[in-house]
Amino acid sequence: DQQVKQNSPSLSVQEGRISILNCDYTNSMFDYFLWYKKYPAEGPTFLISISSIKDKNEDGRFTVFLNKSAKHLSLHIVPSQPGDSAVYFCAASAQSGGSNYKLTFGKGTLLTVNP
């Protein structure tokens, strides 16, 4: 039951260019979305989040876009840096009217930024 889908297992971009990571969800109860970054041998680290009342949230080089009608969100990293190379997880929760205790994760996308 893949309620959160990241269809690209990997993505490779050149340093300085834009990285776009995509995520789709099926559960219409989800109203809060997060992106986590994970390096090998470490736990996931929070990157950026967005509530369903917004369609865009920006934090430095990272911007998350939410298209509720399409049940789609994306993470833009610009400019990409080699240190951004990691696995990126999309996650969602249903904070109102559902479960706000748990996050549902996608399978992750391995981003490689080449110097």
Next chain:
Amino acid sequence: EPEVTQTPSHQVTQMGQEVILRCVPISNHLYFYWYRQILGQKVEFLVSFYNNEISEKSEIFDDQFSVERPDGSNFTLKIRSTKLEDSAMYFCASNRRLGEKLFFGSGTQLSVL
């Protein structure tokens, strides 16, 4: 920056044995969680814990699993009789308020032989 710490980083056990995975959440956090990631699969929610009781659990969290906060700092996950399919990376997480971002530990890699 405060962090969630987990011990051990690796645990190898025989099938049928009991294991206890340990976590020290961030000190002023009130909500505690266990997640796991089987190799090649997604990170999955196991259980959440607040005010000394389980607030939510997933289908994975059956009678073989239990959680405990034995003192003011530790949060443990016990698997009573491990199975091969319990082999995974287990992540502890915590947050101060519901709906806030989770802080994850670096995980315990459990290998059941």
